[in-house]
Amino acid sequence: MVQHVRAEGPYALGEALVAAGLRLRVCRVWAGDPLPESLAGVEALVVMGGPMAAYSDDGFPARGAELALLREALAAEVPVLGVGLGARLLAVAAGGVARTGSGSQVGWAEVRTGPAADRDPLFAGAPARLRVLHRHGDTMELPDGAALLASCERYPVQAFRVGGSAWGLRFHLEVDEAAADAFVTAFPEEAATAPGIRDAMPGELSGAGPLCAADAGPGPCRDLVFGRFAALVAARAAHTATRTFFTPRADAWEARFAADVPRYVAAVARMGLLPGQTALDLGCGSGRALPALRAGVGDKGKVLGVDVTSAMLTAAAREGRAGPACLLVADCHRLPLPPGATHGIFSAGLLDHLPAPPVALREWARVTAPGGTLLLFHPSGRAERAARHGRPLSPDDPLGEPNLRPMLDGNGWRLVCYEDTSEYFLARAVRAADEAHN
Template sequence: MGVVVVRDPATETPAAVRTALAEAGLAIRPVPPPAGESRPPDLSGVEGIVVLAAPRREATAEQALLRGALAADVPVLALGPGTELLAGADAVGPPSGAPRPPGHGGILLTPAADTDPLFADSPLPPELPPADGPFAPPVEAVTLAVCDGHPQQAFRLGVSAWGVRFLTGTPLDAWGERLLRRFAALVAARAEHTATRAFFTHRAGDWEERFTSQGPAYEAAVARMRLAPGSRALDLGCGTGRAMPALRAHVGAAGHVLGVDVTPAMLASAARHARDRHGHLLAADCNLLPLPGRCVHGIFSAGLLDHLPDPRAALVEWARVSAGNAVLLLFHPSGRAERAARHGRPLDPDDLLAESNLRPALEATGWRVDEYEDAPHHFLARAVLRS
């Protein structure tokens, strides 16, 4: 797993940063090359970013990298002057040695810090000096730490990017080192989701156009679910929502369709292609669905299950939200042999989708397989939840 450290080329990565990353099993990797104009940077292999450098005239690659990271929810921690690069600030405040206004007070955490993944349960020591100078974070930033005279001391952008102005990366006190270790642990814990978002965010812009021809195959697969009008259907790992029109056609106006994906950029592409006219779109983890139990009558999932780190846990979660006799349809518009040949490798006997592996996995998690097809040009497995 790799973390990009954005720093001044004339400096070394601080020892505290190297140590925190190494303890979490994370390696430091180079900054990816600049992206083309038509798509965000390719963040494949980038599990997190630490920003230590202030904005520079020639920092366009770093700026593109951070824009892509924010879009893909790649974890980012910016310290000291790096917060200006993260926030996209145009003006640099006074140097760190500039006089502070009288009565600046100490740094205080805000109520938002109480539930923040990095700041919760981590009270600040009173002796920490605040950062100097004016600072204007983006309007959507959540303030996590303030001080009189220089109110914006730490903030969060979205769910995965943090800026801490009063820490510079070197030297760090015990509190700063603990924050670094927390960030490194968070990067390692989210690595699987980060990799997925990074891969698909880079490709979301033209994903639909590349696979338009697969529409009829999706329609035929959805028809195999045999959903009744008025049913509630999920499209898990929905991507651009290619199955949603067919799901809506089967459940009718009285039914409900929900497309779930972990990559916001894919859901944005689904909305651009008007898939939200056929149902709701939701950014969520398919292993932890924000749904009550026994509420779904059908689950459609294309090309997802065998890419999950714990497929059995996912099948248990899908069973939890499914009503008795609900249908699960696993689909791919290519057969297993066709995909293996395309990647220049033989069929893997340990492949989860091999019938000898998939049937036991489904049976052990409450599903009964009633159809299995590994055809030359599609893969399909239909299972019913045992009531």
């Protein structure tokens, strides 16, 4: 969480994140805390408000670094929440524009949710009208493709979503009594002209009785939005870790491992694919195996390359591999395919990095026809990889034969070939017919 001024802290938002089991690290820009150099190990990025301008470096020396961090988060699909100034920075980072507005909007005012809010992962079910706390004077134009979630008359862009994982809130939904007190203390002149910052907090925050949809205060909507954001962050943590690792490496991935292509071709040949069949590469990365899979199934067959990191699929397309295969962003634990859709699955260096290998194997069995093939591969052996990383082979390694064989047997597969040499790792399994499509 990037905090620009002491008064605009985590408050209710921080409470929701901690309640979801997340560890909150607050980067106090106002106190000189350095921004992280990358998002490695970061499960979400939250950028709070402040009096600075999103369109100028004047009085805002961290602006360039914050925009770079937001762009990195957008590229890796790291969940993002921008509040106040953070929302305007998010819009700029995504390709929008921020500029000076027509004057300050400070205090409580109504915003209205729009049609897109009804389908939004955070705002679905929010009241149509909501009284929220404003403190801003700048305006912004959203980038193409952004979804406008809430508006008001003076400044139409009040809440928006960019892509499927980044949200901006121009208003301060995180307010509670502590936040209001901090605002009054930090900005006495603005508080003096604002309508009821401390004394007229609406709805449940002022003890004024039950809320109705037509005059809802921030409490219920705040809990809804922040609770959903925190749950989304926690649920995507494993994917986020994968994406933050691979996204900055995607452009150089193919060149770095180009020498491995002949080994991939030889491994795919061991699958025994036939013309007209369907082949699937799970965790395809830059698509090194896709041309060989296409050669195996021929022009009338189908090849799908699946990865959870969009940047890797972009690299695959750049290498010309969108022609041999259909490229798909998907979670290999929940494939968007019907039962028995594929005849062969190729997967290189994926299974032992998954949070739940047995669950993945069961899902892979579901989408494979009886007698279909699963080929687990790596262009170096287990011992060589362990030595490269300066560690011994672990007896708990899921790719070790004593662990892999029963895991395959219990999840719809039968191991028929296991080779772990200094040159490569290869395990070939066949889809068990008696458990087909369970």
